[in-house]
Amino acid sequence: MTDSVPILEVASLGVRYGATEVLHDVSFSVDRGELIGVIGPNGAGKSTLFKAICGLVNHTGVVEVNGVHCHDRTDRMDLAYIPQRNDSDLNFPITVGELVLAGRRRFRHWWGRPTAADRAIASEALEKVLLPGVESRGLGELSGGQLQRAYLARALAQQASVVLLDESLSGVDQPTTAELFDVFAALAAEGTTLLVATHDLALARRRFGRCLAINGTLRADGTPSEVLSPDVLDSTFGSAGHRAVAP
Amino acid sequence: MQWLLDPFRAEFMQRAFIAAIIIGVVAPVVGTWVVLRRMANLGDAMSHGTLAGVGLAYAAGVNVLFGAMGAGLLIAALLLVFSSNRRLGQETVITVLGTAFFALGVVVISRLDTGVELTHFLFGRVLTVQWSDIWLNLALGGVAVLVVLLLFGELRLATFDHVQAEQVGVRVELVQAVLVLLLAVVVVISLRAVGTIMAVTMLVTPAATARLLAHNLRQMTVLGVVFGVSEGVVGLILAYHLSSAPGATIGLVAAGVFAVVFALTLPRRMPHHHRPLD
Secondary structure, three states, X not given: OOOOOOOEEEEEEEEEEOOEEEEEEEEEEEOOOOEEEEEOOOOOOHXXXXXXXXXXXXXXXXXXXXXXXXXXHHHHOOEEEEXXXXXXXXXXXXXXXXXXXXXXXXXXXXXXXXXXXXXXXXHHHHHHOOOOOOOOXXXXXXXXXXXXXXXXXXXXXXXXXXXXXXXXXXXXXHHHHHHHHHHHHHHHHOOOEXXXXXXXXXXXXXXXXXXXXXXOOEEEEEOHHHHOOHHHHHHHHOOHHHHHOOO | OHXXXXXXXXXXXXXXXXXXXHHHHHHHHHHHHHHHOOOHHHHHHHHHHHHHXXXXXXXXXXXXXXXXXXXXXXXXHHHHHHHOOOOOOHHHHHHHHHHHHHHHHHHHHHHXXXXXXHHXXXXXXXXXXXXXXXXXXXXXXHHHHHHHHHOHHHHHHHHHOHHHHHHOOOOHHHHHHHHHHHHHHHHHHHHHHHHHHHHHHHHHHHHHHHHHHOOOHHHHHHHHHHHHHHHHHHHHHXXXXXXXXXXXXXXXXXXXXXXXXXXXXXXXXXXXXXXOOO
């Protein structure tokens, strides 16, 4: 496998929920180490796009990861998906260490147990997201920002080439968001590809090297200044988009 | 001391205690996952629904435990089939199946001309437990505990975050199907001792009590077993001295322990223990 092969290739992807077409004809490719913002209004299909890429919903079209055509979920274990923060039960009796170790499951059979090497990788992942030594803490003991970092550590322990973060920054305060973006940038520099869904257009302008505008289909794909242009914002958000983005 | 030891002297009481201990171990081991997955209503429907198999087996002269197991498997299979219909929530399907099978059981038993009473199955007759029942319960319960131990990691992943679990290769639907089958096993081994109604009590209450105290899953499972066994034994001792229905007495003891633990742990759940701010 050469570096010229995109790490993620999406071609003519479409998703229907019953009679409703949520996404159609979405095509783009992503290289290793890119940090990409996925923008669009509520209901635009950002979460559906991520779920389709991960094989969690039925779709038409093609998803290739590292040049391999994906047929089912087991082909897509090189992708990590971090859903919106309120999707999980935070009172569940699981420690942060156990949460991060969940990422290692792809490397063993169902009857296997985490090894010492798995635990070392999990601890290293927590250190990378600036959350060292919290393995024995319960999830309920973490703040919102720390929790997002713990989920990110799980994705790192999974050693996924592509990490999809779905509105993971919603409700996280500005200093924590800045810290998380520093972590994203460091990961991207090491070769991990990150796609981050966000409503925050000002953030998208400042922190991403590339943006995808989604609303039912791919409206635009380019640098933040190209994607956050008045025409694209009109087609993606309607007139509200102009007010939401900082110059 | 004499008061405590008296109930153990008769052989039928010894068998009853062994039956209660088996249920006290197996039900919370499975019940831990029933509580965490918020599937208590499925346990309720399964425990009621197995009455259909019990009634039919009794009518056919077959061991009622086999009838209960058959009904449990059929409910599990039908649940998987009907749950694929997205117009109906799983809660609805569970209720329809549970009540339908329960109604069938009541109709069949009410038409039997053998003097058998519905209450025998609903509330159990722990004093009539035979050694053959105990061996069967030991075998079924042993398999159930072994399956939970083997699947512990998969159950944890599938229960906490089924989306991520699928993403890393866990067969989430298969795990769910196995859990439903284990639920049927618990109902079957509880049948003779505490009856179909109380089966769900032993499945849910000790595990729920443990949930209030435990910080992790292993603690929750072990505490659930400690509660399940001790509540079964204490309930039987009380039933012996009070001449009360054993299954219902065990259920009341379990509910009483839950209430006490709930009250004692109330301060821990007060607002100042909520999530730290960023």
